[in-house]
Amino acid sequence: MVRPRWQGVRPSAARRFWLSWDRTIATIAAINLAWVIFDVTYVPLRNFWLQRTLFPLPSLNLAVPLPWLPNITPAYDGIKGxxxxxxxxxxxxxxxxxxxxxxxxxxxxxxxxxxxxxxxxxxxxxxxxxxxxxxxxxxxxxxxxxxxxxxxxxxxxxxxxxxxxxxxxxxxxxxxxxxxxxxxxxxxxxxxxxxxGTDENGQAIDRAWQIDTPFQILFLLDILIRSFRLKRRYPGISWRDALLRRWIDLPLLIPFWRLLRIIPVTERLSTSGLIQLEPLRAVISRGVVAVLAIELFEVITLRILDTVQDVVKSPHLPEKIRRLCTHQSVVDEGEPELAELLRLWLPLILIQVGPALRPQLVALVGHILRRNLEETMLPGPLRTLPGLENAEQKLSQTLSTGLVDSLLNLSRNAGDRLGQKDPVLENLGVETADRFWEELAHKLETGAVLERSQELIAIFLDDLKRTSMNQLRLQRDVDELITELDGLNFSSEARPSKPQA
Structure with a gap:
């Protein structure tokens, strides 16, 4: 029986239990983080907790008493020595x-x-x-x-x-x-x-570890439980990898740099569903990606142009041109790749793509022939004779149809021939391409064209680098890119979906 759309899949009892466990641990971690912030700031803010008075503008001697706050200094002073x-x-x-x-x-x-x-x-x-x-x-x-x-x-x-x-x-x-x-x-x-007071190591007395230790034991237990759950779900993973998956929880266990606990606490609150951070993450990631995309595109473009420029300036350019000969590179089966590519694409274009364009080609050639007939073959006074215009149209249509059909038949026959294995044709094509690259490399070596061509192409690439980099910098800033991205996303979301059949 098909489940109605308004009835979701009810989570199992085990899933509900672990969700409650994760939320409980996340809440305890948030409480621990709040205590850590209080503990770290207690000594600098001891005057506030002692006098329970806020001085928003010390220069004006403005005091805001907060008598409803409890005086916690007698109890917490002992923890800090x-x-x-x-x-x-x-x-x-x-x-x-x-x-x-x-x-x-x-x-x-x-x-x-x-x-x-x-x-x-x-x-x-x-x-x-x-x-x-x-x-x-x-x-x-x-x-x-x-x-x-x-x-x-x-x-x-x-x-x-x-x-x-x-x-x-x-x-x-x-x-x-x-x-x-x-x-x-x-x-x-x-x-x-x-x-x-100070302890035997010369450090200020701080007994906050006595409060933090129970929290750390609970967090360690939760990390082990999470690793066990991961190991149970993916039996192939090792215990070491399962524990390393929870590297983000490391600040919860170390006694120093305790303010870093905001990272694992935020992650736990988000994954347990107590807070929603996806909109904030999306905004931050979009800004970072937009900035990195512009910088990365600049670096890649400059790197490509520099590589091309180095190749052009190289004195071994004719040798590199010779390497384009088909006998220097073959496919795995030992067949020249250029011949194989032509054998695949030429029949596709000549046999399938070309005939599909017959109506368009007939109309195009007929229009061109009719215009030529009107301008060259018939004088102006004869165009007024009745029936002559229809004769021109029939003549141009007959000529264009015959011409296009002849060309398509020729291309279809050529495609059939090219689609077949013809060693002689392949060898002739390969020899022609090899001869072309050999002659080009030889003329560049013996003539004065190579050096001048290298200079001109290098200057062209320098100008291209300057103009492309300046164009990138003159482009819209990151905020405008993000605004455009939001507009595209919102417009796609606002577009009504097509009704299903």
Whole structure:
């Protein structure tokens, strides 16, 4: 029973299982790639994850807070071996003690005044020792100093901190406003500094392999399963070739250059049907092919012209002409190939093609004869006689028919003769061709024509190379070629198909 067109072939249970498996692995690979991108960029973007604030235009000091993002730095710092720096952490802890004491006893208390002096000392030590250098954040200290200078209106950051925490300044200001300034502008900068340990090899501590290893084991298992499926489908293939077929999955297994995993992940998502990359691939391939086609055609054209030019300039040109003799090249059966080619084509043209053109040839020759009769044989006054024009037409038709039939009979007889094995005819034809090439080579050797002909042909080929290359470069660019290709494709798709009988 014929299956209706609207009912597709239902995949088997095994096929559905493997499709689900491939899609699951592709999804896991995409998750792993997203984690790899996060892991690689975590240290450079740690300030963002710590402060959860986006600075789209740093020069304008424009900040976009993202409070809905979780603070992942306490958990992920340990994976990267990151710890709070002792100096900057002590700086923050000192201000927290000052803040707590001021809230309990007041900012003018003697104990709080002592804590303010210790905070000034901490600030001076921070500026002198610059602990931000170890984490590559020297610019953060400059930003901290600039904010202190701008707040106090002074040129020295040390004096600015002493002024902002002094009795005279705080007696005129609200401590809550000053506390918010320190908590919002100064302490977050100090919190961005960190210390990162090193392992026994002198490399920065990175425990990301502990997260990546389970993924790599799963990917290795999937590669083995895919190789087994390929081996089962094609039993003749070796295990080595089956494994090499999955060379694109190599970035999934290596611990370095992990961003290259975007290649196998994209391939898996595409083959499993989760994403559609065929339009993008078609656009890219069309551009590449168009560019390569133009370059390749230029190279091939130039190479052919150079080869022809070298042959023409060669002093052994007469010798090369002699090699065209039929006795220098024969077919496998030992028969001259030129004679064999003529024996195949001449009967085809004279016996089959020529007679098929009889109506057209009769009409053509009859028209030519009638025009000649009108112009040469009859004077102008006689053409007005009744019946003379019909006589001219019948005469020209009779003559053209007889002439064409005679020629076709002659060609048919000649074709029959040529189609038969005639050793004498073949030998005469071969001797004629050989004699022609021999005489041509001899005259070129003995006369002054060879050198002048070589010069003229070489100049002609040089001009041809220049004009052809310039013409190729003046042709439409790649975008226009691709547009034309799209137009051809779309026009062929839009053309309605013929109805089936």
């Amino acid at each position: 990151i710890e709070p720096h002792r100096d900057t952490q002590g700086y923050i802890n000192q201000f927290r003690r000052l803040e707590k004491a001021a809230a309990a006893k007041g900012i003018d208390n003697q104990a709080v005044r002592q804590l303010r002096l210790e905070m000034v000392v901490r600030n001076s030590q921070l500026i002198d020792e610059n602990p931000f250098v170890s984490s590559g954040k020297a610019g953060t200290l400059e930003k901290l100093k600039n904010r202190l200078r701008a707040r106090a209106g002074m040129d020295s950051a040390k004096q600015a901190a002493a002024h902002l925490l002094g009795d005279d300044y705080l007696s005129q200001r609200n401590w809550e406003e000053e506390r918010r300034f320190w908590n919002k502008s100064i302490l977050p900068l100090a919190a961005t500094n960190y210390w990162r």
